[in-house]
Amino acid sequence: MKSIVLSSVVVALLVFSGCSSKEVIVQEIQAVEIETIAAEERIVNSGMNPLSHMSMSDIESELLTVYFDFDKFSINSKAQRKITKAAELGKTGAASYNVKLEGNCDEWGSDEYNFALGLKRARSIKKALVAEGIEASRISMVSYGESNPVCEDKTQECYSKNRRVDFKLLP
Amino acid sequence: MKILISLMLIFGLTFAGDATIEVIKKVDSLPSIGLEDASINYGDTFKLQFFKALVADLNVLSLFNVDRLHRTNHYNATDVVVDNKDMNYVLRYKMYEDNFGALNMDMKIIKKGKNVFSKNYKVSRKNIYMFISHAIAYDINEFMEEPSVAWMKRTVIFSRIVGPKKSEIVISDYTLSYQNVIIKGGFNVFPKWANKEQNAFYYTSLDGAKPTLKHVDIKTRKVSSVISSDGMIVCSDVSRDGKILLLTMAIKGQPDIYTYNVASKKYKRETTYGGIDVNGQFMDKNHIVFISSRLGYPNVFSKKLDTKEIEQMVYYGRSNSACSSNGEYIVYKARETSNAFERNTFNLHLISLKTDFIRRLTVSGVNEFPRFSEDGDAILFIKNYDNQSSIGIIRLNYNKNYLFPLKYGKVQSMDW
Numbered sequence: 001m002k003s004i005v006l007s008s009v010v011v012a013l014l015v016f017s018g019c020s021s022k023e024v025i026v027q028e029i030q031a032v033e034i035e036t037i038a039a040e041e042r043i044v045n046s047g048m049n050p051l052s053h054m055s056m057s058d059i060e061s062e063l064l065t066v067y068f069d070f071d072k073f074s075i076n077s078k079a080q081r082k083i084t085k086a087a088e089l090g091k092t093g094a095a096s097y098n099v100k101l102e103g104n105c106d107e108w109g110s111d112e113y114n115f116a117l118g119l120k121r122a123r124s125i126k127k128a129l130v131a132e133g134i135e136a137s138r139i140s141m142v143s144y145g146e147s148n149p150v151c152e153d154k155t156q157e158c159y160s161k162n163r164r165v166d167f168k169l170l171p
Numbered sequence: 172m173k174i175l176i177s178l179m180l181i182f183g184l185t186f187a188g189d190a191t192i193e194v195i196k197k198v199d200s201l202p203s204i205g206l207e208d209a210s211i212n213y214g215d216t217f218k219l220q221f222f223k224a225l226v227a228d229l230n231v232l233s234l235f236n237v238d239r240l241h242r243t244n245h246y247n248a249t250d251v252v253v254d255n256k257d258m259n260y261v262l263r264y265k266m267y268e269d270n271f272g273a274l275n276m277d278m279k280i281i282k283k284g285k286n287v288f289s290k291n292y293k294v295s296r297k298n299i300y301m302f303i304s305h306a307i308a309y310d311i312n313e314f315m316e317e318p319s320v321a322w323m324k325r326t327v328i329f330s331r332i333v334g335p336k337k338s339e340i341v342i343s344d345y346t347l348s349y350q351n352v353i354i355k356g357g358f359n360v361f362p363k364w365a366n367k368e369q370n371a372f373y374y375t376s377l378d379g380a381k382p383t384l385k386h387v388d389i390k391t392r393k394v395s396s397v398i399s400s401d402g403m404i405v406c407s408d409v410s411r412d413g414k415i416l417l418l419t420m421a422i423k424g425q426p427d428i429y430t431y432n433v434a435s436k437k438y439k440r441e442t443t444y445g446g447i448d449v450n451g452q453f454m455d456k457n458h459i460v461f462i463s464s465r466l467g468y469p470n471v472f473s474k475k476l477d478t479k480e481i482e483q484m485v486y487y488g489r490s491n492s493a494c495s496s497n498g499e500y501i502v503y504k505a506r507e508t509s510n511a512f513e514r515n516t517f518n519l520h521l522i523s524l525k526t527d528f529i530r531r532l533t534v535s536g537v538n539e540f541p542r543f544s545e546d547g548d549a550i551l552f553i554k555n556y557d558n559q560s561s562i563g564i565i566r567l568n569y570n571k572n573y574l575f576p577l578k579y580g581k582v583q584s585m586d587w
Contacts (some may be wrong), residue, residue, distance in 0.1 A: 108515055111462075111539055112361075119424070142377060142382055143403045170380075
């Protein structure tokens with residue numbers, strides 16, 4: 001009786017192990033053609049004009065892009081300095097404008113989670129701007145997920161450039 | 172001995188229908204099929220194009236060892252060509268053009284010298300030949316009395332990123348051979364079919380002051396705005412009857428899942444966690460699965476609508492950021508590596524709510540955006556690997572993956 005039970009267990013184990021094989025057959029069907037899309041070159045202008053005479057685009061170029069760590073939306077001290085400067089501009093030269101915060105992510109994922117991560121980044125900046133005295137009603141947000149890269153190389157510098165929030169002024 | 176047999180029988184009965192267990196079919200034991208082209212009117216290039224499409228479709232059926240050589244014969248010839256003599260099945264077809272320029276097709280299946288199945292097809296233009304190919308594959312599958320592959324005839328809708336803040340919304344067949352750009356220009360993402368008939372769809376427009384969900388009636392070409400939200404808005408799922416939408420919105424800047432009643436235009440917030448809740452998918456009328464960061468990393472949870480019952484569904488994977496469900500099955504995307512500076516691998520995994528098994532469905536690259544077919548027979552997904560974007564299809568019961576590469580751009584999201 002014992003040996004029957006034992007052999008049953010052995011057979012069951014063999015059946016189990018047969019089922020857990022992870023081989024997946026992948027079959028390519030069409031010829032591959034690759035078309036690379038040129039990356040947008042981001043130019044940051046830095047002018048010396050007095051604030052009161054600056055155009056909207058001049059002021060916008062003074063608002064520095066804030067970068068984030070991988071899979072994070074918390075603000076580090078470097079980012080906080082940029083936000084403080086942005087808030088000062090928001091109370092002076094840019095006082096008549098509203099601002100749109102554009103959240104972006106690196107290319108790791110085209111799903112909704114990535115869009116939400118971009119949004120949480122924008123929201124972190126919004127909260128920080130409000131804490132610096134900017135009215136919440138002047139700030140709108142949008143997330144572009146991974147769909148608005150400034151750099152498309154497969155390098156760490158490139159990925160970190162895409163994990164960012166841009167400031168766009170609205171009249 | 173009786174105990175042994177009954178043990179094996181119990182095991183077999185328990186797991187026979189479980190898609191989380193891989194069944195490795197013996198390729199050698201599949202019946203062989205050879206093709207014979209008896210077409211007139213059309214040039215060699217087009218004949219080969221059609222032949223390749225048909226071979227691809229027959230391969231996806233996973234029922235045959237398909238012979239890849241293009242052979243010709245007369246449609247009414249009594250014998251199959253010599254090279255096809257040992258084939259279990261021969262598929263002979265004839266394409267011909269009628270007076271109105273339509274593509275006509277006669278097809279028959281020959282088994283042991285006898286015609287066992289025959290049908291004819293017609294499409295108005297020759298450049299939509301792939302739909303005939305899909306229809307033939309569908310009919311052969313029915314003839315072989317295998318579980319339906321109705322999904323082959325369904326239309327895929329996807330958004331393709333063509334540059335920073337630039338995208339196209341494209342309608343295609345499941346192999347991407349046919350592509351019709353339905354929305355060009357602008358920045359439009361997350362297309363989602365609005366109903367089973369696939370004659371209308373939703374998408375997110377990111378061009379205006381606020382992200383806006385729009386509805387397009389394909390027949391009338393009428394575009395209407397549904398609802399806007401600060402930050403983001405996505406139509407994640409549509410109920411079977413098309414009456415309720417699962418939206419991810421961020422009305423106060425906080426991404427949460429909402430149900431939206433199409434008729435009354437009223438919405439209701441379904442999740443309230445302060446982190447990220449996205450990607451709601453109907454499991455049935457009253458239950459949804461979704462992605463939440465409530466554990467500190469993205470993972471799959473379920474919720475019974477109109478209650479506060481939330482349950483963690485997946486206990487494997489460091490970062491599970493997308494999912495789709497069909498009945499008792501959930502397919503989800505898991506990050507296999509966690510490196511900010513190198514290429515990461517994302518694979519799709521399948522779980523069943525009734526067992527503890529996890530089945531990995533993909534092996535390399537970035538595999539994401541899984542979407543079950545309506546009948547649960549197949550999973551469509553996006554694969555991005557080495558600068559190449561493809562749409563993939565997984566035949567769960569046959570343990571096979573097929574990839575159909577996109578010629579340009581990157582697939583952002585899709586639905587079928």
